[in-house]
Amino acid sequence: MRFIVCVKQVPESNDLKIDPNANRVLKKGVSTIINFFDQFVLEEASKIRKEGDEIIAISMGDSETKSTLMRCLALGADKAILLNDEKFLESDTFGTSNILAAALKKIGDYDIIFCGNSSLDTGSGQVGPEIAERLDLPQVTYTESIENVEIGKIKIKVQTDEGYSIIESELPLVIAGIPPSYYQPSIPPLPKIIAAQKKPFEVWNAEDIKGDKSKFGSAGSLIKIIKLYKPPKREQGIVITDEPKAAIEKLMELLNKDKVI
Amino acid sequence: MADNKDIWVFIEFKKNSIRGVSFEIIGKAKELAKKSNEKVCVVLLGSNVSKFCEDFSYHGIDRIYLCEDSILGEYLTETFSSILINLIKEYIPSILLFPATKLGRDLAPRIAAALETGLTADCIELDIQDGNLVQTRTVYGGNYLADIICPKNRPQMATVRPNVMERSEALEKNQPEIINVPIDIDPNQLKTKVTEKIETTVIDIKPIDEADVIVSGGRGIGSKENFKIIDELAGVLNAAVGASRAAVDAGWISKSCQVGQSGTVVCPNIYIACGISGTTQHLVGMKSSKKIIAINKDPNAPIFDVCDYGIVGDYKVIVPLLTEALKEKLSQD
Numbered sequence A: 001m002r003f004i005v006c007v008k009q010v011p012e013s014n015d016l017k018i019d020p021n022a023n024r025v026l027k028k029g030v031s032t033i034i035n036f037f038d039q040f041v042l043e044e045a046s047k048i049r050k051e052g053d054e055i056i057a058i059s060m061g062d063s064e065t066k067s068t069l070m071r072c073l074a075l076g077a078d079k080a081i082l083l084n085d086e087k088f089l090e091s092d093t094f095g096t097s098n099i100l101a102a103a104l105k106k107i108g109d110y111d112i113i114f115c116g117n118s119s120l121d122t123g124s125g126q127v128g129p130e131i132a133e134r135l136d137l138p139q140v141t142y143t144e145s146i147e148n149v150e151i152g153k154i155k156i157k158v159q160t161d162e163g164y165s166i167i168e169s170e171l172p173l174v175i176a177g178i179p180p181s182y183y184q185p186s187i188p189p190l191p192k193i194i195a196a197q198k199k200p201f202e203v204w205n206a207e208d209i210k211g212d213k214s215k216f217g218s219a220g221s222l223i224k225i226i227k228l229y230k231p232p233k234r235e236q237g238i239v240i241t242d243e244p245k246a247a248i249e250k251l252m253e254l255l256n257k258d259k260v261i
Numbered sequence B: 001m002a003d004n005k006d007i008w009v010f011i012e013f014k015k016n017s018i019r020g021v022s023f024e025i026i027g028k029a030k031e032l033a034k035k036s037n038e039k040v041c042v043v044l045l046g047s048n049v050s051k052f053c054e055d056f057s058y059h060g061i062d063r064i065y066l067c068e069d070s071i072l073g074e075y076l077t078e079t080f081s082s083i084l085i086n087l088i089k090e091y092i093p094s095i096l097l098f099p100a101t102k103l104g105r106d107l108a109p110r111i112a113a114a115l116e117t118g119l120t121a122d123c124i125e126l127d128i129q130d131g132n133l134v135q136t137r138t139v140y141g142g143n144y145l146a147d148i149i150c151p152k153n154r155p156q157m158a159t160v161r162p163n164v165m166e167r168s169e170a171l172e173k174n175q176p177e178i179i180n181v182p183i184d185i186d187p188n189q190l191k192t193k194v195t196e197k198i199e200t201t202v203i204d205i206k207p208i209d210e211a212d213v214i215v216s217g218g219r220g221i222g223s224k225e226n227f228k229i230i231d232e233l234a235g236v237l238n239a240a241v242g243a244s245r246a247a248v249d250a251g252w253i254s255k256s257c258q259v260g261q262s263g264t265v266v267c268p269n270i271y272i273a274c275g276i277s278g279t280t281q282h283l284v285g286m287k288s289s290k291k292i293i294a295i296n297k298d299p300n301a302p303i304f305d306v307c308d309y310g311i312v313g314d315y316k317v318i319v320p321l322l323t324e325a326l327k328e329k330l331s332q333d
Helices: A036-048 A065-074 A093-107 A127-134 A190-196 A244-257 B020-036 B050-056 B077-091 B102-115 B227-237 B245-249 B280-286 B315-332
Strands: A002-007 A009-011 A032-034 A054-060 A079-083 A112-115 A139-141 A143-150 A153-159 A163-170 A173-176 A201-204 A224-229 A238-240 B007-010 B040-046 B063-068 B095-099 B119-123 B125-129 B132-139 B144-149 B156-160 B177-180 B192-199 B213-217 B240-243 B270-274 B291-296 B309-312
Touching: A002 A036, A002 A065, A002 A093, A002 A127, A009 A065, A032 A036, A032 A065, A036 A054, A036 A065, A036 A112, A036 A143, A054 A065, A054 A093, A065 A079, A065 A190, A065 A201, A079 A093, A093 A127, A093 B102, A112 A127, A127 A139, A127 A173, A127 B102, A139 A153, A139 B102, A238 A244, A244 B309, A244 B315, B007 B020, B020 B040, B020 B095, B020 B125, B020 B156, B040 B050, B040 B077, B050 B063, B063 B077, B077 B102, B095 B102, B102 B119, B102 B156, B119 B132, B132 B156, B213 B227, B227 B240, B227 B270, B227 B315, B240 B245, B291 B315
Parallel strands: A002 A054, A002 A112, A054 A079, A079 A201, A112 A173, A139 A173, A238 B309, B007 B040, B007 B095, B040 B063, B063 B177, B095 B156, B119 B156, B213 B240, B213 B270, B270 B291, B291 B309
Antiparallel strands: A009 A032, A143 A153, A153 A163, A163 B192, A224 B144, B125 B132, B132 B144
């Protein structure tokens, strides 16, 4: 079977500065890392792989994104594809999902497409379901665990508001997110980092993936940020350090005065 | 684009009731409709949902799109999306709003992709300016807010975070027009099916993203048994119980209670954090709560930087005292 894992490179910290001339954050010089939800799904894909299965990591980005894909290769992906073209720049989720779907069509043959449940920077969690729609594939989101996989079908436990559901689906399908409760991203050991250098790494541009270029990048973006700003600051709170009984009395007084309760 | 009109609200059901967030979105939709001089319509999909039409006749709704069939008893992305896509193509709304719940976040992007239109996730505010829906959401871990529009395409789509908008107030009864939506789905053609449901939460309890008050416990709680102290305070306030990732990982409480980046983002009126230090991943999930009360024995815990009221002390002593004080206060009211 072939598993494809879509990964995104995100700023290492969300403490970013705004470009005052445009409604976006300044990304130049900001250090980036693999979106950890994406690394998590890659590690989950590695767990269910059997002998003969293949994992391809794919990401849209610039030359810096290569480091994220190299990390994926060191973590168990067999091949990496970087989607890099000026025409891809400034894509919103509509553009991104069109580009990824076009690349997936070029790959052609796959059983499961994995996406992280959202990204740590903009975090809309939309790209996975959008890819599924464009490729006319079934999807699951909020995956708890993959119960069973065999040729052509899969059994998945998904989170619901009441608990869980077991969903059976045909393959191929898109797993758009496995939210981890606890997760310490693993750091690949040196021999695997070295071995990753020898694994296949391809770079595809807009010509390679074909598709409708008017739907890529800033030209194809449908949403527009008209204002990007700091949220109103919370007022400095009152922290009480008195003995327990006195502290509770003080708190109750404050809650009464401020009509919280 | 000129033909698109009306504001639609997708209604989500929970068991045998309407999810509260639906009325919050209706409240906002009515405000927007007044500005843009449009109608507010609701879309009901489910197996036994026509009985709810009555509930919507007290909210100034102009039209109900009703699609009822036993096949819709279980939510499946493929059934719900195919019905909605056809319906939207036929009646072409100008704005389409979904709750930012597990279901809404699964369904809305699929529809946006099919209709080739923009979608903004997890909106905390909506407004109309120059004929566009201005959609506000948090980005970059809550460090920034973005106002977003979808200028060229229609419908304009958004998912709306529960608990941030004012609920629609009941009005005098009206008679919304009901449009029965035909269903054309061959069950044998479906690619997915739900084969089992496992309920882990008590049905009567609101999901944490809809609770007005949440009492949360973290690593500092120390054991599953100690969560009783949290439960007791929650009981007095009729609150939901939440938890940090550390408490969930330790197996003290179910994952559906987890507040934070990898759990649920919540925005209650009151959030009480007990024995929670306040990791970034937890703060992202709760810092837009209207009032935050923190109890922690470490005076340097980051939770005190975002709280409105904090008490430095052992939660085992403080929380029972608070429970008593609140019980007394609420019995007087």
